[in-house]
Amino acid sequence: MCKKWYGWAGTILEVDLTTGTIQKRELPEGLAHQYLGQAGINARLLYDRVSPAVDPHHPDAVMLFGAGPLAGTLALC
Numbered sequence: 001m002c003k004k005w006y007g008w009a010g011t012i013l014e015v016d017l018t019t020g021t022i023q024k025r026e027l028p029e030g031l032a033h034q035y036l037g038q039a040g041i042n043a044r045l046l047y048d049r050v051s052p053a054v055d056p057h058h059p060d061a062v063m064l065f066g067a068g069p070l071a072g073t074l075a076l077c
Contacts, residue, residue: 012045018059038066 010032014023027041035041042064050062 037068037070039068041068042066 010027012025012027014025016022031041031044035044046062046064050060054060
């Protein structure tokens with residue numbers, strides 16, 4: 001990646017608790033530019049991956065954790 005992310009790590013870590021697999025994927029730059037911080041990106045990822053009909057306790061449900069570019073700084077967030 002040639003461009004600087006300025007606070008973003010540029011990666012998404014996917015952990016499948018059912019199979020025990022871990023995948024490291026590149027964060028699409030457009031996603032980081034379109035959505036503000038981790039809450040916006042996580043909302044978009046959840047929208048893309050889970051049907052509204054899925055019960056939150058069903059094995060197909062997704063749990064997302066995210067840290068945005070201001071995490072760990074003194075900025076209010």
